[in-house]
Amino acid sequence: MGCIRMANLLEPWGKFGQMINDRHAYAQQWKTRNEGKVMGYFCTYVPEEIFYAAGVLPVRILGSHEPEDITSRHIYGAYCPHSRDCLAQGLRGKYDYLDGIAMAQTCMHIRQAFDSWRKHVPVDYICDTYVPNYISSPHTKKYLVAEFGDIKRSVEDWVERSISDRDLDRAIEIYNRNRRLMREVYELRKQDPPLLSGAETMEMVVSSQMMDKEEHTHLLEEALAELHQGQHRVRPGTRLMMLGSVNDDIGFIRAVETLGANIVIDDHCTGSRYFWIEVIPEEDRLAAIAQRYIDRPPCPHKDYPEGHRIKHILKLTRDWNVKGGIIAQQKFCDFDEFDIPFILEAFKGEGIESLWLELDVVNPVAQFRTRIEAFLEMLDPEVV
């Protein structure tokens, strides 16, 4: 699918952030270079592999963290800022190059953004799939395979070509490699100090949601080589975990880290949750893809009845030697809020302190700064 053309002047880890800034130009250039279609997705439960196998570029629709006043007549104000910010991008025409959009049922907030988008921002192709909320049910896989089969057929009709097993194998392999490398980067953050900051890491993951995975992998290999050579270091700091609702506010992460903290691990769908596990090959490719979406670390919206999320979070805190947790919840995110008492209790049981912040489209930097400083001071008086 061609090679990315990006300013070579940037350090490898700077390219991911640059990529996020240039995401729209990138996608449009990608279309021209590959004569392909671009599909915007609203939720990471959309099985990107199927689209990629058809030569389509899946890009995640994310906000811009700029104040907006154009969504209020479409979305009620008690829906999360993220969903409104995403819709604002569509209404402003920032994603005019999209040929299609896709949604996998998760929360009502992003569902509303998707539905308003499909009403007001015309595209050629719309994929609206139901991914069971009871994701761990023994009946889910059969259902999901059928749903993914429907998606495959609809994509084939859209791009006017069939998707072969070979296409799916190639897509799975490219996605798996990308996931494996990002996991490798996360492993390097176990070191103290970590080899990479939380902001740089989030740039890596978020940019992977906007790029052709093969091209992202090339960048990632280059960046990983630099890490292995020991040329990239971050200063010591208090080891924190960032968790909660969707959070793509890299500026916020950067602000936290300038105060003497290192975000060494996360539980976000713009972070580890997105890529944590790979597709394990099966004869039925769609079944293999379905299994991966069933087994991935769950969104709070899909974490019942058993409740796997908190066990997973606790394992991450132990493995990454976390001292404190910042729960960054999108304002109005009801699902995350149902989990918060349990997260706080679980953290307390592990001796992990926590700070709970509500995120908006634009965050109150000064107020957050004061609260984070106080939190860090409580965790590690010597550092501050």
Added chain:
Amino acid sequence: MHFRNTWDAHDRSEVVIQGLVEQFLAYFAGMGDFANPSFGPYFTTLMRDHQAGIRVHEAAEAAGYGSNCCTAMRCHLGQMLQGLSSKNPKGGTMKADMVFQFSNCPAISKMAQIFAEHMDIPHFIIDMPYSDTPESRDYLVSMMQEGIEWMEKITGRRYDDQKLFQALKNEWDAGWYLAKVYEANKAIPAPFDYRQLWSLRLPSVIMRHKNETVQFYRDLLAEAEERVKQGISAHGVELCRLTHEGLPPFYNMNIFRYPVRYGAVVVAGMEVFASFAVWRRLEDGTWRAAPTWDELLGELRIEELRTREDALRVMAEEHIRYLPNGSYPYDKPAQYVKRVEDWKAGGVIFHLDRGCRGASCGLMEGRLAVSQAGIPNVTYEASQADCRDYDEAQITDRLDSFLESLGLDRTEISAESPG
């Protein structure tokens, strides 16, 4: 009587099921008579007694369940945390045999998870697919099959398919009569107003699977038709007809009496129509009463219910096709407009509900569609189950302005008249 029956259900060897399963009562009928005190039997009491309601909300908030959590579930959480969910008002407690939840709303499922863990009761969840496909029916049927096996294992009782068959037919018939009653409300003047219709749902809430409920709604339809024939209106005067979209504020159902002072009657709305009545929904947003039971079986090519599989297929059809899911926003705007047309209303009141993302989804798009269709409308912001969210002065001011803008004047009509 419904909740009184909860406390001695075990004495009568009945199963006690906790969870919000009021739309699925036929499913449990196979276990014989059962008690279902929701997640706690005091919800209605807590809606009426505002101070007590505030106390349970505060208990939930003190435990960390913040203001973004569904207000109805927060109320249940507060009951649970205050030990009310299982507390007999005459003393003693009851322990449910199981927590069972159909996930027609994810917040309810989360509640079931928290409740079951807190109360240490085994629980089971059935996912309700937001998708109308053959696969989604298979998926739902498989889960319901598994749920029956699970209930048999938990209770040591045998599930009686014959009881399921009869209960399912009753449930359908009750839903069909109810839809017909709602359709009768298209008449001018309307025989009932929203508040009355909301109260008339109650037999469905507690026993929609029983013969007597079918009989009740059969009689109610006859009453509605008689009222229509005689031109009897809900409030004596009907100068203007309105629809209400979004859940009502349960703690202040008198909001529906307020427009009556202006001679306006709220005659329709999604939430009252959608809870228990069965509907055929057309692409243009029209809702019509669903087919009769015999027609339904004909559509499904089932001559007579003989197997559990067939019964569960009928049930899946009922829930996926004929019972509207209020948490799916895409079709709502067209439905809001069509409901105004079909129920001959002159305006819409939208409740922007801070406490329920499902009921609030599609409301702003709906308002846009309604406005673009030239239909007057107004919004008010509150929540379904937390009276602290209800600013009475502001809301009535907004309603005053809206009703005056429709050319109505305050009259001397008593808002306390029938219903």
